[in-house]
Amino acid sequence: xxxxxxxxxxxxxxxxxxxxxxxxxxVMLVLIIMLIITIPAQLHSVNLDMPVVSSTPPKTDPVVVKxxxxxxxxxxxxxxxxxxxxxxxxxxAEAAALQPQPELHIRSHAKAKYETTAAxxxxxxxxxxxxxxxxxxxxxxx
Numbered sequence: 322x323x324x325x326x327x328x329x330x331x332x333x334x335x336x337x338x339x340x341x342x343x344x345x346x347x348v349m350l351v352l353i354i355m356l357i358i359t360i361p362a363q364l365h366s367v368n369l370d371m372p373v374v375s376s377t378p379p380k381t382d383p384v385v386v387k388x389x390x391x392x393x394x395x396x397x398x399x400x401x402x403x404x405x406x407x408x409x410x411x412x413x414a415e416a417a418a419l420q421p422q423p424e425l426h427i428r429s430h431a432k433a434k435y436e437t438t439a440a441x442x443x444x445x446x447x448x449x450x451x452x453x454x455x456x457x458x459x460x461x462x463x
Contacts, residue, residue: 384423392432
């Protein structure tokens with residue numbers, strides 16, 4: 322690096338005071354190319370263990386228990402009116418003891434209180450039933 326101290330003679334060209342960056346840029350480009358070459362290839366895939374499709378159909382149709390909740394909090398078990406919540410708890414315990422467990426299809430009337438529906442769901446959970454379904458919700462879409 323050099324600099325002009327002002328010798329008084331203005332016929333001489335000015336001395337350049339900037340650093341020559343061309344070699345630095347060349348070195349940086351070589352380093353970038355080496356970095357790109359050494360990065361491992363990225364695979365955009367996720368390994369999943371997919372279930373194996375069996376060609377045999379299910380041996381038996383699932384047992385379906387329909388629980389209807391009326392507007393006045395009356396409970397029906399497959400169309401039969403249950404006397405009280407204790408009768409519901411007894412039926413749920415009997416259903417939980419069956420192997421395989423039956424599917425519960427719960428249908429609630431539009432005017433039924435949420436408290437009654439929540440009590441049925443909580444009773445099914447306490448009994449250990451895991452196959453629950455709330456059916457007839459298409460009525461509440463609008």
